[in-house]
Amino acid sequence: MSIYIAFLRSVNVGGTGKLPMSDLARMCRDIGFEDVQTYIASGNVIFSTDMTPEGARVSLEARLYEYCGKTIRVHIRTPKEISQIVQTNPFPKAAGNQIGVLLLDGPPDLSAPLNGQQDEQVVAGAREIYAHYPSGIGRSKLVLPGTSTGTTRNMNTLVKMLGLAHKLA
Known part of the structure; x- marks a missing residue:
């Protein structure tokens, strides 16, 4: 299993x-x-x-x-994939609730300019986009590519889900 x-x-x-x-x-x-x-x-x-x-x-x-x-x-x-997302977090000093990870079906495309970007920092991962929202996720107007099909979780939620997975293993 x-x-x-x-x-x-x-x-x-x-x-x-x-x-x-x-x-x-x-x-x-x-x-x-x-x-x-x-x-x-x-x-x-x-x-x-x-x-x-x-x-x-x-x-x-x-x-x-x-x-x-x-x-x-x-x-x-998989837990291994979530572990990789957490380990490669490009914003390790930021609070977990200020880091959004947009989970996608495939590799992200950040070639076009981002709409609504202010003080946010954005980094592409393997099948995700990391975004640091220093002013808070709720205040941001940033529109990431893939938001119509992807889903975002903050880093705290990903860490919690990884912890639950380790308890099952």
Whole structure:
């Protein structure tokens, strides 16, 4: 069995996509995932399964569509991948709640100028974009490429999910 961490896009953020985490956990168990744990109400779930990451993603997205009647994007990472994201954080001295990590399906493209950039610093990763928001994420007007399909978590959440994954291992 492999351990995976799933991050749902646009769930319980800004009054959109209401999804109780108890329902998410039940859906995961119905699919056959084991050791299911959710963390905070923004669509973070850890589980173990014999499925591939792609199979788990497809299964969870299909179940979410049945539940919500609309597509909810799911980004799945292994604990090793989350560990790599945390270890290669280009802003190690910044507070974890001031670092947003946009999780993407593929390599990011930062070739075009960024809209709304003020004091934020932005760095591309393998399948993510790191952004340091010194004035706070909530005050930023920065628009990163991939926000329409990716999902952002702050560094504190990624570290917490990694800790939960290590407890399952």
